[in-house]
Amino acid sequence: AQSVAQPEDQVNVAEGNPLTVKCTYSVSGNPYLFWYVQYPNRGLQFLLKYITGDNLVKGSYGFEAEFNKSQTSFHLKKPSALVSDSALYFCAVRDPYGGATNKLIFGTGTLLAVQP
Amino acid sequence: GAVVSQHPSWVICKSGTSVKIECRSLDFQATTMFWYRQFPKQSLMLMATSNEGSKATYEQGVEKDKFLINHASLTLSTLTVTSAHPEDSSFYICSATPRGTNQPQHFGDGTRLSIL
Numbered sequence: 668a669q670s671v672a673q674p675e676d677q678v679n680v681a682e683g684n685p686l687t688v689k690c691t692y693s694v695s696g697n698p699y700l701f702w703y704v705q706y707p708n709r710g711l712q713f714l715l716k717y718i719t720g721d722n723l724v725k726g727s728y729g730f731e732a733e734f735n736k737s738q739t740s741f742h743l744k745k746p747s748a749l750v751s752d753s754a755l756y757f758c759a760v761r762d763p764y765g766g767a768t769n770k771l772i773f774g775t776g777t778l779l780a781v782q783p
Numbered sequence: 784g785a786v787v788s789q790h791p792s793w794v795i796c797k798s799g800t801s802v803k804i805e806c807r808s809l810d811f812q813a814t815t816m817f818w819y820r821q822f823p824k825q826s827l828m829l830m831a832t833s834n835e836g837s838k839a840t841y842e843q844g845v846e847k848d849k850f851l852i853n854h855a856s857l858t859l860s861t862l863t864v865t866s867a868h869p870e871d872s873s874f875y876i877c878s879a880t881p882r883g884t885n886q887p888q889h890f891g892d893g894t895r896l897s898i899l
Contacts, residue, residue: 699885710789710876710890711827718885757826761885768815768832769880771888775826 669694671760673774680748681782688743688777690758699761700741701771702732704754711757717741728752748781755779786810787879789891797899798869804862804894806877812857813879817888818850821874833860867898 670693680686692698699718703711715726722734732743741758755778759771786809794802806816814835819827831852832840839852849871851863860879864871874895878888 701887703890708874708893708895710787710892711878711888713887713889716885716887768834769886769888770817770829770832773826778824 669760669762669764669772671758671772671774673756673758673777675777676775677778677780679780679782682750683747686745686748686752686779686781688756688758688779690741690743690774691739692741692758692760693739694760694763694772696763698739698741700732700734701759701761702726702730702741702743703757703759705757705776706754714743748779750781750783753779753781785881785889787877787889787891789877789894791894792892793895793897795897795899796867799866802864802867802896804864804875804877804896806860806862806879806891808858808879808881808889811879811881813860814857814882816854816860816877816879818852818860818862819876819878821876821893827876830862864896867896869898872896872898 672691701716702714705711715724717724717734725731730745755776757776758774762770788807790805816833818830821827830845833852833854835854841847854860876893878890880886880888
């Protein structure tokens with residue numbers, strides 16, 4: 668079955684320190700991977716995607732993610748966390764059986780808390 | 784670019800009434816829109832895929848007579864919660880994908896529905 672796992676419900680990091688939010692996937696074929704962020708009572712905002720090419724993908728707000736095929740991972744990273752980065756982060760993979768709809772399979776989300 | 788507008792942002796109504804939520808892609812055409820439901824501190828649950836000019840595709844367990852979806856144009860999809868009851872109270876989020884493969888979904892800001 669196609670799936671996305673975010674093993675950490677919450678990640679705590681001090682402001683200025685590097686952060687990592689983990690994501691692993693299980694999908695048939697080549698994975699198309701996405702990261703989204705959700706602030707309270709808001710929809711999801713697109714951060715970055717990996718389709719093909721360079722394994723290190725750079726996205727919005729200084730975030731980046733590294734695609735690792737051998738470990739089936741797509742961890743989200745940022746060199747220096749900000750308090751304003753505190754939010755709920757979702758990893759997602761395109762459903763390979765979703766046809767042309769670009770249907771996504773979401774992870775359970777990781778709450779990032781950045782302490783000042 | 785790729786802005787999705789969702790309206791209303793918050794609805795409070797009495798049990799038994801029907802509520803319509805609109806999702807508009809403001810600067811792109813979307814042949815496919817998605818409707819999600821999100822419970823507190825949980826991930827998004829896909830309810831249905833809305834296809835322009837045809838019937839929506841509902842996920843297993845979602846009552847299509849309860850949650851009516853209409854996608855009459857390339858920029859508008861509506862979700863109507865019919866005869867709403869307190870258990871229908873939730874955060875509903877729509878998303879739309881621009882034409883082309885591998886495009887990310889872009890999300891509305893969600894609708895907080897509270898049924899008294």
